[in-house]
Amino acid sequence: MHGKALPYLLLMPATLFLCIFFLYPFALVAFEAVTRDGAFTFDNFRTMAGSWKFPVTVRNTLLLAAIVVPIQLTMALLMASVVSRLETGRSAALYVFAIPLGISDLAAGLIWLAIFDQSGFLNTLLSSLGVVDRPVMFLGYQSKLTIFIAVALAEIWRATAIMMVILVAGMGLIPKEYYEAAEVFGASPWQRFVRITLPLLRPSLQTAIILRVILAFEVFAVVAALGGTNLPVLMGETYNWQFTLQDRNVAAASALLILAISIGFTLFFLRVLRVPKEARI
Amino acid sequence: MAEIAIKGVAKRFGGFTALHQVDLTIADQEFMVLLGASGCGKTTLLRIVAGLERPSQGEVWIGGRRVDHLPPRERGIAMVFQNYAVFPHLSVFENIAFGLRMKKLPQQEVERRVNRTAELMHIEQLLKRYSGQLSGGQRQRVAVARALAMEPDVILMDEPLSNLDALLRLEMRAELKGVLAASKTTTIYVTHDQVEAMSLADRIAVMHQGRIVQSASPVEVYRNPAARFVGSFIGNPPMNFIPATKAENGSWTVAGLTLSGPKSDKPRIEFAIRPEDVDAGGEGLRATVRVIEPLGPHTLVTCDVEGGLFRAILDSNASVQVGDDLRLAPKPDRIRWFDPETTNAL
Numbered sequence: 001m002h003g004k005a006l007p008y009l010l011l012m013p014a015t016l017f018l019c020i021f022f023l024y025p026f027a028l029v030a031f032e033a034v035t036r037d038g039a040f041t042f043d044n045f046r047t048m049a050g051s052w053k054f055p056v057t058v059r060n061t062l063l064l065a066a067i068v069v070p071i072q073l074t075m076a077l078l079m080a081s082v083v084s085r086l087e088t089g090r091s092a093a094l095y096v097f098a099i100p101l102g103i104s105d106l107a108a109g110l111i112w113l114a115i116f117d118q119s120g121f122l123n124t125l126l127s128s129l130g131v132v133d134r135p136v137m138f139l140g141y142q143s144k145l146t147i148f149i150a151v152a153l154a155e156i157w158r159a160t161a162i163m164m165v166i167l168v169a170g171m172g173l174i175p176k177e178y179y180e181a182a183e184v185f186g187a188s189p190w191q192r193f194v195r196i197t198l199p200l201l202r203p204s205l206q207t208a209i210i211l212r213v214i215l216a217f218e219v220f221a222v223v224a225a226l227g228g229t230n231l232p233v234l235m236g237e238t239y240n241w242q243f244t245l246q247d248r249n250v251a252a253a254s255a256l257l258i259l260a261i262s263i264g265f266t267l268f269f270l271r272v273l274r275v276p277k278e279a280r281i
Numbered sequence: 282m283a284e285i286a287i288k289g290v291a292k293r294f295g296g297f298t299a300l301h302q303v304d305l306t307i308a309d310q311e312f313m314v315l316l317g318a319s320g321c322g323k324t325t326l327l328r329i330v331a332g333l334e335r336p337s338q339g340e341v342w343i344g345g346r347r348v349d350h351l352p353p354r355e356r357g358i359a360m361v362f363q364n365y366a367v368f369p370h371l372s373v374f375e376n377i378a379f380g381l382r383m384k385k386l387p388q389q390e391v392e393r394r395v396n397r398t399a400e401l402m403h404i405e406q407l408l409k410r411y412s413g414q415l416s417g418g419q420r421q422r423v424a425v426a427r428a429l430a431m432e433p434d435v436i437l438m439d440e441p442l443s444n445l446d447a448l449l450r451l452e453m454r455a456e457l458k459g460v461l462a463a464s465k466t467t468t469i470y471v472t473h474d475q476v477e478a479m480s481l482a483d484r485i486a487v488m489h490q491g492r493i494v495q496s497a498s499p500v501e502v503y504r505n506p507a508a509r510f511v512g513s514f515i516g517n518p519p520m521n522f523i524p525a526t527k528a529e530n531g532s533w534t535v536a537g538l539t540l541s542g543p544k545s546d547k548p549r550i551e552f553a554i555r556p557e558d559v560d561a562g563g564e565g566l567r568a569t570v571r572v573i574e575p576l577g578p579h580t581l582v583t584c585d586v587e588g589g590l591f592r593a594i595l596d597s598n599a600s601v602q603v604g605d606d607l608r609l610a611p612k613p614d615r616i617r618w619f620d621p622e623t624t625n626a627l
Binding site for chain 1: 362413431
C-alpha cells in the first residue's frame with residue numbers, strides 16, 4: 001500500500017461517521033428551518049422572532065455570555081499564572097481546579113440549586129447565624145437578578161477550569177528565557193505579563209475564548225435547574241419550540257440562529273487574536 | 282565606572298553546592314571570561330550577577346553599589362542569552378527597543394539608539410522583520426544590539442556564540458571583541474570554548490566544580506596554570522603530566538630523565554609540559570610513538586611515556602615512524618610541577 005494514501009484511509013472511518021451522524025442531520029435541520037409543509041419559506045424565523053419571549057432570550061443569553069466569559073477569562077489567567085509558577089504540587093492544584101470539569105452541567109445546576117434553594121445551604125447558614133429569621137426565596141420569579149447572579153456563579157464555577165487548563169498548557173510552551181530577557185531589560189512582573197505572556201499566549205487564548213463563548217451561547221441545563229422558565233435563554237427556547245410547542249421547524253430555525261451566532265463570534269476571535277505567520281514562536 | 286565585585290558568593294541547590302565561596306573582582310571596562318566545563322558553576326555565577334538567581338550567601342557589588350538584593354532591572358546591566366531570547370512577537374526594531382521602552386525614553390531617542398546599534402551590528406536592513414524570519418547569526422546580532430542599545434555599564438553574555446556554526450562563530454567573535462571594546466562596558470562572558478576565551482578575554486577565570494581555580498590573563502593561564510586542572514583543560518591538546526620521583530640532592534627523575542625541580546618533602550610529584558614545548562632528539566624523555574597525525578603546519582605525535590599518554594607537537598619535517606623510540610627534550614623554562622595531592626602548582 002502506498003504510504004501517501006494511508007493517512008487518508010485511517011481518517012476515513014471518522015470522516016464517514018461525522019458525515020452520516022453530523023453533516024446529514026445538520027442538513028436536515030437546516031432544511032426544516034427553511035421549509036414548512038414542504039414549501040420553502042422564512043416563516044419559521046419570523047415566528048421565532050415574533051414570539052414575545054424572543055428579545056428576552058436573546059438579551060439574557062448575550063448578557064450572560066458578556067458577563068460570564070470575561071470574568072472566567074480573568075480568573076483563568078490568574079489561576080493559570082499561579083499554577084504555572086508552582087514548583088511543587090502543580091498537578092495536585094490542577095486536579096483540584098479541574099474537579100468541576102468532571103460534573104455535567106445539569107448536576108452543576110443542581111448543586112447550586114441546593115445552595116440557593118429555600119431550604120438550601122445558604123438559607124440554613126444565614127438563619128443559624130441569625131441574619132435572617134425565615135428562609136429567603138432567592139430563586140423566586142420576582143428575583144430575576146438573583147437568578148441571573150446564581151446562574152452566572154454556577155457557570156463560572158463550572159467552566160473556568162477548562163479555560164485554565166488550556167492556558168496552563170499554553171503558558172508551558174513559552175520559553176523561560178523570554179521572561180528572563182524581559183526581566184533583565186527592565187520589565188516589571190506586570191509588564192512581563194502584558195508584553196510577553198499575553199501576546200505569546202494568543203493561540204491558547206483564542207482556543208479558550210472560542211470554546212467558552214460557544215458553550216456560553218449553548219447554556220441550558222444550569223439555567224433550567226436554577227431559573228426554570230424565569231430566565232429564558234436561546235437554548236431553552238429551542239427546547240420549548242421542539243418539545244412543549246411541538247414545532248420542529250421553528251426549533252430548527254432557533255438552533256440555526258445559535259449556530260450563526262457561534263460562528264460569528266468564532267470568526268471574530270479568530271480574526272482579532274490571529275498571530276501573523278512570521279511572529280509565531 | 283562599573284567595577285564588579287563578587288564577594289564570598291555561594292549557591293546551593295538543595296543538597297548540591299553549585300558555587301563555593303567565590304571571590305572575583307572585575308575592573309571597569311575589563312573583558313572577563315568565565316571558562317569551564319559544563320556544570321562548573323559559571324552560568325550560575327553569571328546569573329547571580331544578573332539577578333536571575335539569588336546567592337545562598339555572599340555579596341555582589343556593581344559600580345560601588347551592593348546589588349544582590351535588587352531585581353535585574355535595577356542593576357544597570359544588559360544580557361545576551363545563549364538562545365538569544367529574541368521576542369518572536371516583536372519586530373527586530375521593537376526587540377532592540379524593548380529595554381528603552383521599559384525605561385520610557387522619548388521616541389526620538391529610542392529611534393536614534395536602535396538605528397545606531399542596528400548599524401553597528403549590520404542589521405539595519407532587518408529592522409522590520411520578525412525573529413522567525415532571521416537566521417541564527419542574525420538573531421545573535423539582534424540580541425547583541427538589544428543589549429548595546431541600553432548603553433549599559435555591564436554586559437553579561439551567556440555562551441552567546443555556542444549555537445552558531447563554526448565559521449560564523451569565528452566572524453562574530455572578532456566582531457564582538459571590536460564592538461565591546463568600543464562600547465567601554467565591563468563584560469562578563471561565559472563560555473566552555475577555550476579558544477573563544479583566549480581570543481576575547483582581558484582576563485580568564487577558570488572554574489572547576491564551583492570554584493575559581495585561576496583568574497589571570499590568557500597567556501598567564503596558558504603558560505602558568507595554577508592547578509593541574511587548568512593545564513589539562515586549557516590547550517588543545519592539553520598539557521602532559523608525568524609522575525616524578527625524588528632523586529639525589531633535590532632533583533627529580535622523570536621518565537629516565539633527571540631534572541632539577543622544586544623543593545618538596547613529598548616522594549612523588551608531577552612533571553608537566555605543553556606538547557609544543559618538547560624537541561625531538563638529544564637527551565630527553567623516553568617515548569614510544571603510537572600515533573602520528575600530520576596537521577599541516579606541524580605534526581601531532583602521540584607517544585607512550587612511562588606507560589602514560591604523552592602528546593608532542595613536532596616540526597612537520599620530523600621523520601618519525603610508529604613504533605620508533607624517541608627522546609623528547611623538554612624546554613627547561615617551560616617545565617611546570619604540580620603537587621599530586623593538592624593538584625596545585627609547585
